[in-house]
Amino acid sequence: MSSVPATEARGTEDEPQEPVEEQPVEAAPVPPPAPAPMAPPRAAAYMAASTLLAMTQGFGLNLVAANIPQLQGPLGATSTEAVWLIAAYMAPNASLSLALIKIRNQYGLRPFAELGIAVFLVVSVLHIFITDLQSAIVLRFFAGIAAAPLSSLGFLYMLEAFSPARKLTVGISLALTNIGLAAPLTRLISPALIDLGGVRALLQFEVALAMLSFAAIYLLPLTAPPRVKVIEKLDIVSYLFIAFGFGAGAVVLVTGRTYWWLEAQWIGELLVVMVVALTIAAVIELNRKTPLIDLRWLFSREILHFAGVLILFRLMLAEQTAVAGNFFQITGLLNDQLIGLYGVTALATIAGGLVCAAVLKPGREPGLHMVALMLIGVGAYLDSHATNLTRPEQMYWSQAMIAAGGSLFLPPAIASGFTLALRKGPQYILSFIVVFLVTQSLGGLAGSALFGSFITLREKFHSNILAEAMTLADPLVAARVSQLSAAYGRTIVDSAVLKAEGVALLSQQVTREANVLAHNDAFFVIALLAVGAAAALAIHLLTVRIREAIARDREQAAVEG
Template identity: 60%
Template sequence: MPAADPPKPAAAPPPFVPMPWPRAAACMTASLLLALTQGLGMNLVTANLTQVQGAFGATSVEATWLVAAYMAPNVSLALALIKLRTQYGLRNFAELSILGFVFASVLNLFVGDLHSAVAVRFMSGIAAAPMSSLGFLYMLEPFPPQRKLNVGLSLALTNISLGAPLARIISPALLDLGGWHALAMLELGLALVAFAFVFLLPLAPIPHAKVIGPLDVVSYLLVAIGFGAAAIVLVLGKLYWWLEAPFLGVLLVLAVASVTVAAIIELGRKNPLLDIRWLVSPPVVHFMAALLLFRIVLSEQTSGASGLFQALGLTNDQTRGLYVVILAATIAGGLACAAVMKVGREPKIHLVALALIAVGAFMDSRATSLTRPENMYLSQAIIAFAGALFLPPALSSGLMSALKKGPNYILSFVIVFLTTQSLGGLLGAAVFGTFVTIREKFHSSLLVEHVALTDPLVAARVGQLSGAYARVLTDPVLRSAEGTALLAQQATREANVLAYNDAFLVIAALALFAFAALLVHMGADALRARLRGPLATASA
């Protein structure tokens, strides 16, 4: 019998062919447009809840259901999208995704009440989930392999970070033009332009493979229910208060039960959707804890500055300059990260980012009721720059470690990263808002203890405040009551400022703690490497 042919070696990946610069520029523009479409769609409503609640005749708590409805499906869909893209092809995935977003944007134009708005926002959350993934892919497409995980990754993450400040910059003009429907029209216009880019600029195809099994669907539905319930609890918990509304407890039990059942199913599978054992390994838990801590620390900017100025009675129109500064600092941070990021530099970049956040948060902790946006330009620019510095090295190092374990671990890693960013962002906002509420009550009680009408200074202050009503109220008792109400408002405002200062100081302390922990970790790694050298020499 003739000898069997030796097995053929695996085919090498095709060499990278540089993309013509017009097409590369178009891909980068498409990435920016897709990221802005997703970011503005998520943040335009969040940044304008006060105006939106007026359009629908809702309370502030009822209007927040719009945010919860958007985030509930959005936080888990990345898990399904990666496998859908692999099984059905990248072009089909891209075109159907953007078409779904266009459809959801069209529905926004026909919203007339809060209930229909909540339903449409739920659909928008589903449709917007692929946008960030497409933004990543279009930015990585033009770069050679050695540049994808530093320059491409930094620029892609920077694009995604631009939606929040840009929403607060442009929304006042949009609301003046047409209220809620002007916001919806902008979202629709961006979606249509993005659809044209995706249709005219197809991404490089990837091999198809049948990767979705029946148990994948079951596990995903359980994870989606669990993450969605957790997202609703994190968005609404500080408004209904955590221990006051029974439905929050029911949702929390549902979240824990669903994720637990999904984990049990995955542990018993040969080819699981998620490798639970790897996810609970010490390195991955350490990575998740670091990302969650970063999201909590970064809530100083996403929830702190905007919340402080809202408590002081300022609107988006008055804080526009601050968000222009934040936008510019975010771009500068992303470009700086792309310039300096290399393998092995991640811990040093994280040290710089944590130090900058600690400095910026400490500067903000000295705010008063007379603080205005221009007083925070420097501190918020420092924090925005640091935020753009932190994420790309974290994603790059985590992705490299997952690749070393094998391609099957990429999906699990992506879930870790996106979950810490979506649910972690909601957790950071919830923790920050809860802390501020508790400290506001504490400071209010202290301030009110010293406010008594028998005190001549307090009586004089009430008389001064009630003088504003002298021309419209002739009854001195009513005037005194109005003066007392104004004094109570001032006390509440001062208590809010003190509470935000406490929160900023805690954020600075957390950043310093993380800085010290990272420094110790780097020192321990360096010491182990130094000790390993003599041992290797002796054994040789």
């Protein structure tokens, strides 16, 4: 606006001095002063609010997965039917954060936060009144929608407490540590809550967390960026297809192992829906001037490399979230017998996050990744020597190493990816967030599905091998059958029936041993993945050093020549 009167003044002969007076206006504007650092008590309050929001979202996410056996009775569901509670939650949650980013930018951060937590609170309260599986599935679907804003709010509250220089180091490390803490803490407190009041106590605790989060958001407002009209009509169309595609993919990944991939026809139909929906979304986005997601950038070499690293990380972390927990389940242990293990895992997660926050700086990412990969590899290798007598105490060190490695790996990767997006421009941040969301939500489900299916196949393999050696002609096998059937000798008088009972008991033991061996195979594969990734990283760093040395030699030769 100031350039218009300056031009008019230069065209007026009666006021020859005005151009001189207008020169300061034409000079480059002074940048706004940096925001004053937040007072330590207030910063601590925002950090506490971030932790509360992350725990609220994480508890809702892990509530069903950690307590499926306890939920089956009150809801009158089988273990196969209860899996749909997880699928219903993840179907909308897998993609909704993508839409919420633009909604937040256009309508304001505070209305977004207040409405998001209010909806989540209402859905949490409704959970208390469910009595059947169908109602629970419907409410879990809406819970997945309502919880989507909480993950981004927990992230933003942690970043709010730090200066711009520390947001991508300390802030991002602590925010991701909170996210990693949710799973072990859910399993840590669930047994105590169930002892107090059954499944209803779990639901009431979720409501209490939602109420505390509701109060925290109203008491501690976030710094609101200026509102920008960013939503276009085609954004809505593209997002609907993306949501259908991601939702179908999430349902397949959650339920595929339970119903088995090639047995249920509807799994194939959902895969077709996923492919068609995502293809249509891609066609729309590739033909827009201002796409919702920049697919050309997403499929560039550097972003594909970044996405591959994140997916590999999520696959390796399935060792802790899926394989180890399932191992103790098949050995007959329940959550209340695993409290010590989950406590150690939580402490190791915190320790890893604090170390990462203290040492993370630009340029240190490869070193942190190397340490994280070695911790995960060693921990998984130690777990691969488990037997049917292994108890949680024997896995404290290995699971602690894997938890610490997880806390050390993700913050440097996200910080470097975020910096990469910022270099391209603010419009690329949304595309980067899509990469992060897909690799973490769908990647986590893929890890559980992949290793769960691997364990199932390896269990059948080991069962066949062990069963071939179990013949009653073998004196050792016959003695074992007699030993097992002796417990029923006083109640079963028919020798043939008694012998059949002994064979059935031996078959159960064979199946258990096959399961243990299958889990050991999964642990070993994860260890190989970690070691292979560490070797690839070392080769990459060595290649970069060699190229830099060659480039320096050429420059020096050019100067001397």
